[in-house]
Amino acid sequence: MTETAENAKPPFIRLRGITKAYxxxxxxxxxxxxxxxxxxxxxxxxxxxxxxxxxxxxxxxxGCLDTPTSGQxxxxxxxxxxxxxxxxxxxxxYYLGFVFQGFNLLNRTSAIENVELPLMYRGTPAxxxxxxxxxxxxxxxxxxxxxxxxxxxxxxxxxxxxxxxAIVTSPAVLFADEPTGNLDTSRSHEIMELLVGLNQEKGIxxxxxxxxxxxxxxxxxxxxxxxxxxxTEKEAV
Amino acid sequence: xxxxxxxxALRDIRRNVMxxxxxxxxxxxxxGAVITLVTIGNGTTAQVTGQIASxxxxxxxxxxxxxxxxxxxxxxxxFTLQDVQAIRKEISSLKAVAPVVSANATAVAGNKNWSTxxxxxxxxxxxxxxxxxxxxxxxxxxxxxxxxAVCVVGQTVRKNLFAEDDPVGKNIRLGKxxxxxxxxxxxxxxxxxxxxxxDLIVMPLLTVQRRFSGxxxxxxxxxxxxxxxxxxxxxxxxxxxxxxxxHLADSEEDNFNVRDTKELAxxxxxxxxxxxxxxxxxxxxxxxxxxxxxxxxxxVSVTERTREIGxxxxxxxxxxxxxxxxxxxxxxxxxxxxIVGIIIALISSYGxxxxxxxxxxxxxxxxxxxxxxxxxxxxxFGYFPALKAARLDPIDALRHE
Numbered sequence: 166m167t168e169t170a171e172n173a174k175p176p177f178i179r180l181r182g183i184t185k186a187y188x189x190x191x192x193x194x195x196x197x198x199x200x201x202x203x204x205x206x207x208x209x210x211x212x213x214x215x216x217x218x219x220x221x222x223x224x225x226x227x228g229c230l231d232t233p234t235s236g237q238x239x240x241x242x243x244x245x246x247x248x249x250x251x252x253x254x255x256x257x258x259y260y261l262g263f264v265f266q267g268f269n270l271l272n273r274t275s276a277i278e279n280v281e282l283p284l285m286y287r288g289t290p291a292x293x294x295x296x297x298x299x300x301x302x303x304x305x306x307x308x309x310x311x312x313x314x315x316x317x318x319x320x321x322x323x324x325x326x327x328x329x330x331a332i333v334t335s336p337a338v339l340f341a342d343e344p345t346g347n348l349d350t351s352r353s354h355e356i357m358e359l360l361v362g363l364n365q366e367k368g369i370x371x372x373x374x375x376x377x378x379x380x381x382x383x384x385x386x387x388x389x390x391x392x393x394x395x396x397t398e399k400e401a402v
Numbered sequence: 403x404x405x406x407x408x409x410x411a412l413r414d415i416r417r418n419v420m421x422x423x424x425x426x427x428x429x430x431x432x433x434g435a436v437i438t439l440v441t442i443g444n445g446t447t448a449q450v451t452g453q454i455a456s457x458x459x460x461x462x463x464x465x466x467x468x469x470x471x472x473x474x475x476x477x478x479x480x481f482t483l484q485d486v487q488a489i490r491k492e493i494s495s496l497k498a499v500a501p502v503v504s505a506n507a508t509a510v511a512g513n514k515n516w517s518t519x520x521x522x523x524x525x526x527x528x529x530x531x532x533x534x535x536x537x538x539x540x541x542x543x544x545x546x547x548x549x550x551a552v553c554v555v556g557q558t559v560r561k562n563l564f565a566e567d568d569p570v571g572k573n574i575r576l577g578k579x580x581x582x583x584x585x586x587x588x589x590x591x592x593x594x595x596x597x598x599x600x601d602l603i604v605m606p607l608l609t610v611q612r613r614f615s616g617x618x619x620x621x622x623x624x625x626x627x628x629x630x631x632x633x634x635x636x637x638x639x640x641x642x643x644x645x646x647x648x649h650l651a652d653s654e655e656d657n658f659n660v661r662d663t664k665e666l667a668x669x670x671x672x673x674x675x676x677x678x679x680x681x682x683x684x685x686x687x688x689x690x691x692x693x694x695x696x697x698x699x700x701x702v703s704v705t706e707r708t709r710e711i712g713x714x715x716x717x718x719x720x721x722x723x724x725x726x727x728x729x730x731x732x733x734x735x736x737x738x739x740x741i742v743g744i745i746i747a748l749i750s751s752y753g754x755x756x757x758x759x760x761x762x763x764x765x766x767x768x769x770x771x772x773x774x775x776x777x778x779x780x781x782x783f784g785y786f787p788a789l790k791a792a793r794l795d796p797i798d799a800l801r802h803e
Contacts, residue, residue, distance in 0.1 A: 225797045228716075230716055230795065230796045230797040230800075231795055231796075231797045232795065250721060251720055251721070254715065254718055254719065254720050254721070255718070255720075257715075257716065257717065257718040257796075258717070258718025258719075259718070261718075263716050263717065265800070269709070269712070269713050269716070269800060270713075271417075271710060271713060272706075273417045273418065274413075274417055278413070282714070282717060283717040283718055285406060285409075285410065286714075286717065286718050286719050286720075286723065287718070288406065330717065
C-alpha cells in the first residue's frame with residue numbers, strides 16, 4: 166500500500182505508535198512500545214502472542230476500555246486518543262461489542278436481561294428490546310433459555326449469552342478477549358463457527374485475542390505480538 | 403433516561419434480594435428502636451405529669467412535727483379548727499383549705515369487707531385534691547356540723563364492696579359505726595408513688611373525730627393556692643402565721659412541716675426525664691448499630707458491584723448513568739427501610755403503651771431525625787463506593803478483586 170493511497174482512504178481502525186505504561190518512576194514498565202496496526206472493515210483479526218506480550222492491553226485500547234499513554238488511535242477517521250470519557254462511552258455504546266474470557270455477565274440476572282442491557286443504555290423501547298434480544302439469543306442457539314440465569318447455564322452457554330449481548334446492538338466491531346479460554350474443544354469450535362458466521366453474514370469486524378492456533382485459524386488475519394509490539398503479520402490460510 | 407435508570411435500579415434491588423433485605427433490616431432496626439423507645443419515654447413522662455396533676459395542683463400539705471427523715475418525725479401538738487380559720491382569713495391567693503384527720507377501718511357491706519383508710523374533712527377537701535363527684539352528692543352543712551355518719555367512697559372501695567352496683571344510698575359498716583353512702587368519687591388511678599388514690603372513704607371531720615379518733619385534734623391541714631398565686635409565697639405566709647399561733651420563739655425550730663406537691667412533681671419529672679434520656683441513649687446506640695450493619699453490607703458488596711460497574715461501563719453506560727442508578731437504588735432501599743421501620747415502630751410502641759397503660763405519644767421530630775440518619779447512612783455507603791468505581795477505567799473496574 167502506497168503512502169498516497171493510505172492518505173486517500175484511511176483504514177477503519179488505525180493505531181500509530183501506541184504505548185501503554187504502568188507504574189511511575191523506576192517502576193515504570195511498558196506493556197506496549199509503539200504499536201502500529203491497521204484493521205479494515207469486515208476483517209477478522211486474531212491477535213496472538215505469549216503471556217505479557219501486550220496483546221490484551223492492545224485489544225483493551227482498541228475497545229476503548231483502556232486509554233493509551235501515548236500514540237494515535239483513529240476509529241473510522243475519528244481521533245479516539247483525544248476523546249473524553251463520555252465520548253469513549255458513546256463509542257462503546259453505539260459501535261463496539263465485547264466478549265470476555267470470564268464472560269462478565271451479571272449474576273442472578275436472566276440471560277435475556279443480560280442481553281437487553283446494552284439496549285437499555287441505548288434507550289431502545291421495551292418491546293423492541295425484547296424482540297432484538299430474542300433474535301440475538303436465537304442466533305447464538307439459546308432459544309428457550311431466555312429466563313435462565315448465568316448460574317444455571319454451562320460455560321459455553323454463558324459465553325454464547327455474552328456473544329448475544331455483544332451483537333444485539335449490531336456493533337461495527339466485535340472485540341473478543343480469549344472467548345474460548347474457559348471452554349472445552351468442541352464448545353470452542355462452536356463459538357468460533359458462530360463468530361465466523363457473524364463476520365461473514367452480518368459483516369461485523371472481529372478482533373480476537375487468543376493463544377490457541379486452532380482458534381486463530383478461523384480468522385482472516387493473524388497478528389503476533391512480542392514484547393509489546395507487532396512482530397510479524399501473515400495472512401491466514 | 404431517568405425512568406430507565408429507576409427501572410434499572412429496581413431490577414437490581416429485586417436481583418439482590420439478600421443484600422437488599424439486609425440493608426433494609428439495618429435501617430428498620432435503627433429507625434424502629436429509636437422511635438419505639440422515644441415514644442415509650444414520652445408516654446411515661448406524660449403519665450407521670452398527669453398523675454401529678456391528679457394529686458391536685460398547687461397543693462400544700464401541713465403536718466405537725468418536723469420531718470427529719472424516715473421515722474424521725476418529732477412529736478408536736480396537732481392543729482385545731484381555729485388554725486384552719488386563721489389560714490382561711492390570712493393567706494393570700496388561697497383557693498381552699500381543709501382540715502384532715504384519718505383513721506383505718508374495715509368496711510363491711512353485705513357479705514363483703516375491705517380494709518381501707520378513712521379521711522375526715524370538709525367539702526373543701528374535694529376542691530383541694532381535685533376530686534370530682536361521679537354520682538351522689540357532697541356533705542351538707544348540717545351533716546358537717548352534727549357529725550352525721552355519712553360517707554363518700556372512692557372507686558376501689560366501691561368495686562370491692564358493691565362490685566358494679568350503685569353504692570349511693572346503701573349502708574356500710576365501718577368498725578362499729580354504720581354509715582350511709584351519699585356519693586362516689588371519680589376514678590384517679592395510681593399516684594406517681596404507686597399508691598392507689600381511689601382506696602379511700604371520706605366522712606365529715608367531726609364524725610371521724612368523734613367515732614374514730616376520740617378527740618378534737620386536727621391531724622393535718624391541706625390547702626390549695628390559686629393558679630395565679632405562688633406556693634412559695636403561701637408557704638412563707640403559712641410558716642409565719644403558724645409560728646405565731648403556736649407561740650414559737652425566734653430561737654425555736656418549726657414544730658410543723660409544710661410540704662409543696664410542686665417540689666414532689668419537680669422531683670418526679672426530673673426522674674422521668676433522666677429515664678427518657680437513658681432510653682434515648684440506648685436508642686442512639688441501636689441507630690448506630692443499624693448504621694454499621696448497613697455500612698458492612700454495602701462495603702462487602704463493593705467488589706461484586708465494582709465488577710458489575712465495569713460490565714456496565716464496557717457495554718456503553720455513561721458514568722453519570724451508573725451513578726444515578728446506584729443513587730436511586732440506595733435512596734429507594736433506604737426510604738423503604740425507613741418507612742417500614744416507622745410503621746413497625748409505631749405499631750409496636752402503640753402495643754407496648756397499650757400494655758403498660760401509657761399514653762401513646764409519638765414524637766414526629768425524632769421520627770424524622772431517625773429516618774434521615776438511617777437514610778443518609780444507606781445512601782452514603784451505597785452510593786460513594788459506586789461513585790469511586792464509576793470513575794475507574796472500565797478495564798480496571800472489571801479486574802477489581
